[in-house]
Amino acid sequence: MLDKVLQHVYFPEHASLRSYKTNELLSRQKMGKYMRDLYEAPFAVIHRYDLYRVLYEEACAAGVKVLFSHPVITLNSAMSSITVANGLTFSADLIVGADGERSVCREAVAGRTIKRKDSGVHVFRFMMPRSRIAAIPHLRYLIDPPCINLMVGPGGPSMCYCVRYDDLFNVVLALQHEALEDPPMLPHEVPLATVKEEFEGWPLIQELVGLADRCIRWTSLIDSETLERWTSKKVVLIGDACHIMTPWM
Amino acid sequence: MAIEDAVVLSTLLGTLPIEQPGLLERALGEFQRIRYDRVNFLQRKAVTLYEQYALSDGKAQQERDQCLKSENMLMEAFHAGELKEGLGNDFAHNSVNFLTDVSFRNWVFGYDAEAVGKEARSNLSLIYNKDAKL
Numbered sequence: 280m281l282d283k284v285l286q287h288v289y290f291p292e293h294a295s296l297r298s299y300k301t302n303e304l305l306s307r308q309k310m311g312k313y314m315r316d317l318y319e320a321p322f323a324v325i326h327r328y329d330l331y332r333v334l335y336e337e338a339c340a341a342g343v344k345v346l347f348s349h350p351v352i353t354l355n356s357a358m359s360s361i362t363v364a365n366g367l368t369f370s371a372d373l374i375v376g377a378d379g380e381r382s383v384c385r386e387a388v389a390g391r392t393i394k395r396k397d398s399g400v401h402v403f404r405f406m407m408p409r410s411r412i413a414a415i416p417h418l419r420y421l422i423d424p425p426c427i428n429l430m431v432g433p434g435g436p437s438m439c440y441c442v443r444y445d446d447l448f449n450v451v452l453a454l455q456h457e458a459l460e461d462p463p464m465l466p467h468e469v470p471l472a473t474v475k476e477e478f479e480g481w482p483l484i485q486e487l488v489g490l491a492d493r494c495i496r497w498t499s500l501i502d503s504e505t506l507e508r509w510t511s512k513k514v515v516l517i518g519d520a521c522h523i524m525t526p527w528m
Numbered sequence: 529m530a531i532e533d534a535v536v537l538s539t540l541l542g543t544l545p546i547e548q549p550g551l552l553e554r555a556l557g558e559f560q561r562i563r564y565d566r567v568n569f570l571q572r573k574a575v576t577l578y579e580q581y582a583l584s585d586g587k588a589q590q591e592r593d594q595c596l597k598s599e600n601m602l603m604e605a606f607h608a609g610e611l612k613e614g615l616g617n618d619f620a621h622n623s624v625n626f627l628t629d630v631s632f633r634n635w636v637f638g639y640d641a642e643a644v645g646k647e648a649r650s651n652l653s654l655i656y657n658k659d660a661k662l
Contacts, residue, residue, distance in 0.1 A: 296596060296625045305596040308627040318637045436581040455582060510556035517537060518530030522567040527578040
């Protein structure tokens with residue numbers, strides 16, 4: 280599967296930390312061949328659509344039956360079957376709960392409601408054609424050579440890098456806020472003017488927002504308590520369902 | 529980490545005869561035991577890194593930036609072959625730029641999820657065979 284995945288990736292030559300105010304280089308790690316030789320594996324960046332599509336195609340080829348738009352509503356009390364939104368029930372020898380940060384399976388395994396709470400950080404994201412950056416000489420350092428840039432500054436890092444998918448340039452911004460009791464559970468669009476306001480004092484971000492078409496925002500969630508058990512007789516949780524990660528690495 | 533989970537779990541279960549009473553439950557417990565500390569450590573590390581990234585202008589921020597720049601100078605010297613022998617290359621220990629922290633990087637990228645899963649499966653097979661004899 281790796282060869283198929285690698286057809287869709289970007290190989291950054293370096294990962295650089297910069298100051299938010301001046302873009303001064305603070306630290307640069309060589310990536311590319313250096314990392315590939317060290318760990319006998321490439322360090323690559325991929326758009327999740329491409330990764331999911333390769334995984335999906337491989338799963339189908341292996342005989343997996345994938346049903347879209349069948350959200351899991353409950354695990355039954357003996358936890359050997361699930362019920363989906365349209366009422367269908369599926370029983371199984373093993374249930375793998377990989378249902379992410381709003382996992383239904385997690386609560387069934389824990390036997391109680393385990394709230395995910397606001398980490399106090401909003402994440403903004405916008406993308407644009409890479410060519411838009413390439414057209415501006417003083418911004419070309421962000422894409423040439425292929426690289427990852429992370430700006431450190433008050434309230435959280437901003438990161439930018441390219442993805443192969445549609446030849447896009449991706450910008451992700453973090454911003455602290457007063458933790459909300461009921462954080463929004465899904466990403467939503469925010470006005471670019473708001474983003475500009477929130478990142479006053481970040482000159483590079485001001486310029487990049489000025490080049491963007493639209494921006495979405497979501498709230499990074501964390502566990503309100505540690506989940507002690509990830510498993511029961513026939514159920515196992517994996518991924519964000521049992522260990523939600525903040526996106527800082 | 530989710531990909532690691534998937535590789536460890538699928539390799540661990542592999543061809544285990546899960547119809548054997550109790551074996552699946554024990555295998556799933558093994559999965560959690562293997563993964564738990566690793567992912568919890570990474571969760572905490574990510575939060576620590578964020579706190580360092582997000583510093584407001586001030587003394588701590590200046591110290592962070594100075595530290596990063598010093599590490600960077602050493603790294604450039606290292607790559608240019610200018611460092612004296614014996615210094616090793618783990619001079620960005622606990623760095624805010626985690627990709628430069630050699631021991632942490634080795635811990636993250638040096639993990640062989642398949643090997644871990646296989647070892648766990650092999651151990652479980654021993655237990656299963658032992659039970660079967662009883």
